[in-house]
Amino acid sequence: xxxxxxxxxxxxxxxxxxxxxxxxxxxxxxxxxxxxxxxxxxxxxxxxxxxxxxxxxxxxxxxxxxxxxxxxxxxxxxxxxxxxxxxxxxxxxxxxxxxxxxxxxxxxxxxxxxxxxxxxxxxxxxxxxxxxxxxxxxxxxxxxxxxxxxxxxxxxxxxxxxxxxxxxxxxxxxxxxxxxxxx
Amino acid sequence: xxxxxxxxxxxxxxxxxxxxxxxxxxxxxxxxxxxxxxxxxxxxxxxxxxxxxxxxxxxxxxxxxxxxxxxxxxxxxxxxxxxxxxxxxxxxxxxxxxxxxxxxxxxxxxxxxxxxxxxxxxxxxxxxxxxxxxxxxxxxxxxxxxxxxxxxxxxxxxxxxxxxxxxxxxxxxxxxxxxxxxxxxxxxxxxxxxxxxxxxxxxxxxxxxxxxxxxxxxxxxxxxxxxxxxxxxxxxxxxxxxxxxxxxxxxxxxxxxxxxxxxxxxxxxxxxxxxxxxxxxxxxxxxxxxxxxxxxxxxxxxxxxxxxxxxxxxxxxxxxxxxxxxxxxxxxxxxxxxxxxxxxxxxxxxxxxxxxxxxxxxxxxxxxxxxxxxxxxxxxxxxxxxxxxxxxxxxxxxxxxxxxxxxxxxxxxxxxxxxxxxxxxxxxxxxxxxxxxxxxxxxxxxxxxxxxxxxxxxxxxxxxxxxxxxxxxxxxxxxxxxxxxxxxxxxxxxxxxxxxxxxxxxxxxxxxxxxxxxxxxxxxxxxxxxxxxxxxxxxxxxxxxxxxxxxxxxxxxxxxx
Numbered sequence: 001x002x003x004x005x006x007x008x009x010x011x012x013x014x015x016x017x018x019x020x021x022x023x024x025x026x027x028x029x030x031x032x033x034x035x036x037x038x039x040x041x042x043x044x045x046x047x048x049x050x051x052x053x054x055x056x057x058x059x060x061x062x063x064x065x066x067x068x069x070x071x072x073x074x075x076x077x078x079x080x081x082x083x084x085x086x087x088x089x090x091x092x093x094x095x096x097x098x099x100x101x102x103x104x105x106x107x108x109x110x111x112x113x114x115x116x117x118x119x120x121x122x123x124x125x126x127x128x129x130x131x132x133x134x135x136x137x138x139x140x141x142x143x144x145x146x147x148x149x150x151x152x153x154x155x156x157x158x159x160x161x162x163x164x165x166x167x168x169x170x171x172x173x174x175x176x177x178x179x180x181x182x183x
Numbered sequence: 184x185x186x187x188x189x190x191x192x193x194x195x196x197x198x199x200x201x202x203x204x205x206x207x208x209x210x211x212x213x214x215x216x217x218x219x220x221x222x223x224x225x226x227x228x229x230x231x232x233x234x235x236x237x238x239x240x241x242x243x244x245x246x247x248x249x250x251x252x253x254x255x256x257x258x259x260x261x262x263x264x265x266x267x268x269x270x271x272x273x274x275x276x277x278x279x280x281x282x283x284x285x286x287x288x289x290x291x292x293x294x295x296x297x298x299x300x301x302x303x304x305x306x307x308x309x310x311x312x313x314x315x316x317x318x319x320x321x322x323x324x325x326x327x328x329x330x331x332x333x334x335x336x337x338x339x340x341x342x343x344x345x346x347x348x349x350x351x352x353x354x355x356x357x358x359x360x361x362x363x364x365x366x367x368x369x370x371x372x373x374x375x376x377x378x379x380x381x382x383x384x385x386x387x388x389x390x391x392x393x394x395x396x397x398x399x400x401x402x403x404x405x406x407x408x409x410x411x412x413x414x415x416x417x418x419x420x421x422x423x424x425x426x427x428x429x430x431x432x433x434x435x436x437x438x439x440x441x442x443x444x445x446x447x448x449x450x451x452x453x454x455x456x457x458x459x460x461x462x463x464x465x466x467x468x469x470x471x472x473x474x475x476x477x478x479x480x481x482x483x484x485x486x487x488x489x490x491x492x493x494x495x496x497x498x499x500x501x502x503x504x505x506x507x508x509x510x511x512x513x514x515x516x517x518x519x520x521x522x523x524x525x526x527x528x529x530x531x532x533x534x535x536x537x538x539x540x541x542x543x544x545x546x547x548x549x550x551x552x553x554x555x556x557x558x559x560x561x562x563x564x565x566x567x568x569x570x571x572x573x574x575x576x577x578x579x580x581x582x583x584x585x586x587x588x589x590x591x592x593x594x595x596x597x598x599x600x601x602x603x604x605x606x607x608x609x610x611x612x613x614x615x616x617x618x619x620x621x622x623x624x625x626x627x628x629x630x631x632x633x634x635x636x637x638x639x640x641x642x643x644x645x646x647x648x649x650x651x652x653x654x655x656x657x658x659x660x661x662x663x664x665x666x667x668x669x670x671x672x673x674x675x676x677x678x679x680x681x682x683x684x685x686x687x688x689x690x691x692x693x694x695x696x697x698x699x700x701x702x703x704x705x706x707x708x709x710x711x712x713x714x715x716x717x718x719x720x721x722x723x724x725x726x727x728x729x730x731x732x733x734x735x736x737x738x739x740x741x742x743x744x
Contacts, residue, residue, distance in 0.1 A: 092304075092342070092343065092345055095344065096422050118218055124341075127340035155197050156197065158340070159334040159337055167461050171461060175190060176189070177474060178474035181186045182186060
């Protein structure tokens, strides 16, 4: 079971991920009991069947890189976990998905980065709104993953407004004037 | 120029620490080549032909003397005693070993310099008018706006893994001196009828394999919305730009695919959410940043300087330099000087450590401690008193930095090409050199007048060949180096893409080709007509006829052999 970095700690994780095999119909795929993340297509096809499990906090939805927050906008209040898949770590669409879920659609539950998730992107992911980071199970040793927690806070006082910093730096702090900097 | 406060410095120091750890993990085998690649690129580090190429950012081209001295020090300590200045006001080192890059970054950080996002699929170094603040035709000083954008773009968490690189340029004068229309976003600052500052937005320009000129999507956006508007563009691009094909991933392809109207609509939809939100600029923030770009303490001087005129009359060489390399200044008694990095025999844009130290000294002595890099790969001292010009000229001449060729045929824009760059199809520096050697007669150069020759060693177009009056592009044909020639490209307010004149040439032919193009111009020109004007009036046909004569058929056969 892959570990998860949450709230600055490495924790065990028992969520299961349902994948759709190529050609497999969302209506037919088996959704196991227990904490489960289902693909967006499954959620959309079987919302009525799965809604109670979502509301009890044991079923979440994962979005692939090409799937947008609009697709799930009406459900953000009843989902306790939304995951965003990074098929490759260089595919940056998930950063916008997370930003929009947090800042436009008011999602407050767990937002989990899954797939090709690397410690070198932890800080940007966190600032975009991910509060749960799940590298592939075989990517880091326990020791490396423990060390990687520090990367969440690579930048402590960033310039930008973001999910974690609602105000940009120029509204967040009183920056020194040119005269103060020079002296 | 902008000086860091504790927040800027802390962010930069954290970046240095982050990359030092990434390098350590890479060397220890914990970070694979593929995983290391984007993070090293976002810190300016390419793996190149001989050694890594290290590209340092010079935001909107401004360099303080202490920064120049630091670059000179790095060139001596870690490289081979020189640096290369690029068309996008970056500084490149070609020989520094991989392992020392974190130390170089740490040294750079002590003088508020860095290699942030000088490569990678992120928001790159923002360029601005090299004559900002001193040009007589300036409407709005672009530098505070470029700096505000720099801060928004730096370590921006949402836009670090875009489909492709993203370049922004800012102008604020009547004349476009940054080639706005070849940028992903070109921002043209202006004032409305009531005097309020705002900006026109051009989107979707770019050179490369598919050169496209940017199109206007807004004619005037008030300044408060600089960040929110750019953010809307970037978000549309990040979400919907193509990621399946590197050659179709630039925003220009998205704009073309959607059409300008649809793209504008999507940006406005996105902007509607962010407009007036937290990223809206405040008067206080703009004033804070703008205070770093106020005029230096100019003296009140007469518009004329008698000894200066005396030198011009007495000394032809000085007069030639003043004519080509000295530019009018908004303040009476001052001028802006362009130091040429285009001396024949030196690769265009290359500058030695000793020269960088000298430019730093002259900046301190003559120009309020600052120098600027230009898109044309030269160096400007923007605020020199007329009475100092003669002394500066003497010093610059001795240092090989006073070639009086600014805007002339030998002032060639040239990428490092196949001598250094692993992306290149062909060498570009030897072409520049052959042309410079062929046209070594200064009188003839002056007779030819203003002309831009731009050379790129491959389709990535770092030498901006598409917008050169004569553009030369290195191409690979069955493993051999060939050169395709375009004419009629233009930068500035009438930016246009050049047209290919025909089949490509071997390296040895290139000086002849340029000579024939020039001869054709000399024969056909009207008085006061530049080369490019003649091309635009006559079309490419007479030039083509002269260059290929009756041999076009044979040329093609050779080229495809």
